[in-house]
Amino acid sequence: MGVQLPFPTPQIEYSLLLPVLVILGAAVVSVLIEAVAAESLRRTLQPLLAFGSLAIALAGCVGLWDQRQVVAQGALVVDGPTVILQGTLLILAVLGALLMMESRVDPAGDPFAARASTIPGSADERGFGARRQTEVWPLFLFAVGGMLMFPAANDLLTAFIALEVFSLPLYLLTGMARRRRLLSQEAALKYFVLGAFSSAVFLFGSALIYAATGSLDFAGIADAVSADPTSGLLLSAGVALLLAGMLFKVGAAPFHQWSPDVYQGAPTALTAFMSAATKVAAFGALLRVMFVALGGAAWDWQPAVAVIAGLSMLVGAITAVVQSDIKRVLAYSSVAHAGFILTGVLAASPKGLSGSLVYLVAYGFVTLAAFGLLTVVRSPAGEATDVQQWAGLAKKSPVTASVFSLLLLTMAGLPLTSGFTAKFAAWSAAWGGWQTGVVVIGAVSSTIAAAFYLRIIVSMWFSEGDDAVVVALPGLGTRTVVGVGVASAVVFGVAPQLLLGLVDGVGVFLR
Amino acid sequence: MRGAPAVSAYLPILVLGLVSFGFAVFSVVAGALTGPKRYNRARLAAYECGIEPTPQPAGGGRFPVKYYLTAMLFIVFDIEIVFLYPWAVTFDRLALFGLIEMVLFIATVLVAYAYVWRRGGLEWDN
Numbered sequence: 192m193g194v195q196l197p198f199p200t201p202q203i204e205y206s207l208l209l210p211v212l213v214i215l216g217a218a219v220v221s222v223l224i225e226a227v228a229a230e231s232l233r234r235t236l237q238p239l240l241a242f243g244s245l246a247i248a249l250a251g252c253v254g255l256w257d258q259r260q261v262v263a264q265g266a267l268v269v270d271g272p273t274v275i276l277q278g279t280l281l282i283l284a285v286l287g288a289l290l291m292m293e294s295r296v297d298p299a300g301d302p303f304a305a306r307a308s309t310i311p312g313s314a315d316e317r318g319f320g321a322r323r324q325t326e327v328w329p330l331f332l333f334a335v336g337g338m339l340m341f342p343a344a345n346d347l348l349t350a351f352i353a354l355e356v357f358s359l360p361l362y363l364l365t366g367m368a369r370r371r372r373l374l375s376q377e378a379a380l381k382y383f384v385l386g387a388f389s390s391a392v393f394l395f396g397s398a399l400i401y402a403a404t405g406s407l408d409f410a411g412i413a414d415a416v417s418a419d420p421t422s423g424l425l426l427s428a429g430v431a432l433l434l435a436g437m438l439f440k441v442g443a444a445p446f447h448q449w450s451p452d453v454y455q456g457a458p459t460a461l462t463a464f465m466s467a468a469t470k471v472a473a474f475g476a477l478l479r480v481m482f483v484a485l486g487g488a489a490w491d492w493q494p495a496v497a498v499i500a501g502l503s504m505l506v507g508a509i510t511a512v513v514q515s516d517i518k519r520v521l522a523y524s525s526v527a528h529a530g531f532i533l534t535g536v537l538a539a540s541p542k543g544l545s546g547s548l549v550y551l552v553a554y555g556f557v558t559l560a561a562f563g564l565l566t567v568v569r570s571p572a573g574e575a576t577d578v579q580q581w582a583g584l585a586k587k588s589p590v591t592a593s594v595f596s597l598l599l600l601t602m603a604g605l606p607l608t609s610g611f612t613a614k615f616a617a618w619s620a621a622w623g624g625w626q627t628g629v630v631v632i633g634a635v636s637s638t639i640a641a642a643f644y645l646r647i648i649v650s651m652w653f654s655e656g657d658d659a660v661v662v663a664l665p666g667l668g669t670r671t672v673v674g675v676g677v678a679s680a681v682v683f684g685v686a687p688q689l690l691l692g693l694v695d696g697v698g699v700f701l702r
Numbered sequence: 703m704r705g706a707p708a709v710s711a712y713l714p715i716l717v718l719g720l721v722s723f724g725f726a727v728f729s730v731v732a733g734a735l736t737g738p739k740r741y742n743r744a745r746l747a748a749y750e751c752g753i754e755p756t757p758q759p760a761g762g763g764r765f766p767v768k769y770y771l772t773a774m775l776f777i778v779f780d781i782e783i784v785f786l787y788p789w790a791v792t793f794d795r796l797a798l799f800g801l802i803e804m805v806l807f808i809a810t811v812l813v814a815y816a817y818v819w820r821r822g823g824l825e826w827d828n
Contacts, residue, residue, distance in 0.1 A: 200799050223813050226820040 204262040207269045209251035210277050211339045217244030218332035225326060237328035241288050244332065248339075249281045259701050265408055267343045268479075271697025275548060276342040276475040280468055283555050284335045286675060287464025289668035290563050291327060296663040297573070302458040302566070303327050303367045304375075311372035327367060330360035331464075338468055342475025346408035347397040347433075350476055354393065354440070357472065358386050361465055368458040370573035378456020385439070385449045393436025399429030409484035410702050417487035430485060430492060437480070440473035443499050443529040444506040451514075454522035459574060462518065463562030463672075466525050467555040474532055474551055478544060481536060483700045489539040496537050497629050503530030504636035512643045517576050520643065521561060524602060527640055528554055534633055535617035538624035545694045546620035552690060553601075553613035553683055560676020561598045567591060567665045575660045578647060583656025591662050592651045594677055599644040601680040604637055609683035612690060771823050778818075782811045 205212065217240055224236050258269045267273075294301045305319035337357025344350035366379025401407050403426035404415035416426070439446040454462050485492060507527025514520045532554070535547035568575045568584065568591065575581070585592035601608040614637065618630050665673075683690045748754055789796065789804050796803075818824060 200795075200797060203799075203803075219810055219813050222817050226813075226817040 201264050203264075204260065204269075207255060207258055207260060207262045208267065210248040210255070210281065211267075211336060211343070213244050213248045213251060214332055214339060215336040217241070218329050218336055221329035221332055225329060230322075230325070233325040234323060237325045238288070238292055241328050241332060242285065245281055245285050245288065245335070249278065249285070252278045252281060259698075261345060261701065265345055265410075266349045267340065268345045268701050269343065270701035272475065272478070272544065272548065272700055273343040275694065275697045276471060276551070277339050279471055279552050279555060280335065280338050283464065283468045283471065283559060284331075284338075286556075286559050286563075286672045287460070287468065288331065289672050290460035290463050290559075290566070291331065293460060293566065293666050293669045295666040296566050296569065296669070297369065299369060302369055302460045304369050304372060307363075307367045307376075311376070316372075324367075327364060330364050333357070334360040334364070335468075338472035341472040342479060344476060344479070345410075347400065347412075347480075348407055350480070351390070351394055351397065353476075354390060357469070358390065358440075361461075361469070362386060364461050365453055365457040365465075367461075368456065371456070374456040375458065376456075378453045381456075382449055382453045389436045389439035389446070392432050392439075396429045396432030396434070396436055399425055400433060401429075403429055409479065412484040413487055413702065416485060426488075427491065430488070431495070433480065434492070434495070437473060437477045438499060438529075441470055441477060441529050441532075442526055443533060444503040444526055445499075447503065447506070447526040447529070450526060451519045451522040454525070455516055455518045455576070459518070459562055459566045463559045466521070466562060467559040470525070470529065470532075471551045471555050474536070474547060478536060478547055479700055482539065482544060483702055486539065493537060493539060493626075496533055497626060500530045500533035500537055500629050501632040503527060503533060504633055505530075505639075508636040508639040508643075511640065512646075515578050517565060517578050517581060517647070518562075520578065520647070521558070521565075524640060524644075525558065527636060528558075528602070530636070531614060531617055531633060534621045534626065534629050537626050537629060538620040540620060540624055541699050542620040542623060543617075544699060545691070545697075546616040546618075548694045548697070549616040549690055550613040552694070553609035553679065556676050556679035557598055557601045557609065560673045560680075561595070561602070563669050563672040563676070564591065564595050564598070566669065567663050568660060569663050570657075570660050578650070580657055580660045581647065582650045582654035584651040584660075584662070586656060587660070588662035594673060596648045596651065597677060597680060599648055601684070603641040603644045607681075607684045609680045609687075609690070612683050612687035615687075616691065768826060771818070775818060775823065778811060778814050782808065 221237060221240055224233055224240065228236060252274060255269055255274050258274070259271070260269050261267075262269055291302065300323055303324055305322040305324055306316070307324075309316035309319060334357045337353050337355070337360075340353035341350060341357060344353050362379055362383040365382050366376050368375035397407065400412060403423060404412045406412050406415060435446060439449075442450040454466060457465065481489075481492065481496075504527050507523050507525070507530060511520050511523035511527070514523060528550075532547050532550045535543045535550060537543065538546065565576065566574060568581060570580060584595075597608070601610040604610040604614040614633075618633060621627075621630050621633075785807060786804070789800060793800055793804075
């Protein structure tokens, strides 16, 4: 035996990690239920477990409000931004789970294929018919657990693991739509291949940053960066690759190519959760990396991020105008929103952080509600996602048309909606940080975006519709999701200080 | 010579690289020179690598996933062993903390095992 080095026993602060541990623990139990319980029992137990664990995690998250600590040997940080992001993610997960439970709008059952491995259109597939599968629940819980870890990660390796933990289940869930199986499988494959590629790019960037700074944890990287602000080629290349990997996840142009196909092909209930929660988790992690680890090199990354922000806003807004599928319209609009949020990141100041957080919270609830509402407008073939099919919707269901109009206007950033609050918070931070050019591009592209939102609204209210398209009466779950979205749009719009005050209270990232 | 130890520290790696390269070259050359050359159908078959990629059934068809299942199962237990070794070396110093963490870890791995077992992943002819 060689020399016995001093070996301190590791510390794990279980109480501070409660939200993450509860969700991941529930995911493991959920796998066990899949293994041993009968199908009818699983259908009751799995949602119960999911909602129960989400509720406990949310309560735990509220209890962490005042905590500011580096935990688990420096792997994770519990601070203000972590808590507010985890809280937002957990609420979004509850709403997403409600959409996944919805079984009233589709006569065939819930939104997921009875068995995703069967060949679309085969006798084998028809044989499973109206059966339901419950494997979506463990996958969902693992995804939520990874998302909770991602914005709390305090070193690049933990961040990478969190990224994989939430990405892999999402790839699988994307391929599980009950209707339009081929489109769904194609989306899953595209998402997986491009996602795996971007993860590799992220990892390569981490390796180069380690080579340049000798550290993987954010504080160590920050020290190395500020000790030598004239960053070398190695560090610049590493940062560029790391950024590319993360910007892929948030769906910023030019790394957005996957998002329209995936948003369109995935089961809409999942698209709703994914579009909202992935953005919150990935932007949370991006903010921490840029502000904590690379804050000292802000002058170096700001020009690049400025270009990407501008490009995302323009590409998202302009491309959305020519889309004919409403899910793709929302996908491109989420690319534009990624650009708007990047405007806040760009400010590289505490104000930029709170602006981005405000945007994420406001955007998350509204997007989830908008996708949730897509599920109720149906034709005999399934969801009616063609923009043409939405024409004249106001005559069939004034409520649906009104709510969808409100959600679209919120996304456009109309004053007195949460969209305006969000844009104001992000842009005023960027303006204060002298990023005026980007704010101008943002204003221009939100005008373009408003044009296509208005086009849909006009067609819903002032056109004749297709009689084959009907509005299904959704269950309580979908109604709750839409209700929360509308409430958040109105409340955070009329009384923005509620949201702004909440976010200002969280302070800055802990180093 | 203060630089000398730094150089020698990397020398074994260089030697290892050379030995590996030499062994690879030797294997290929020796095999080509000494091996019998009998051509038949078996030589074109996939060697313990799973399914035949061609010919494909119409429309892509279905293909068995048992080989992939075996690979995944291997990874489950391989990863478990990878973490058990360092623990075995330091378990006295990690004390109760290490024991609890490892029990949790093994329990998690066992859940994966239970899932595979109950879902018929261990039955080859199915």
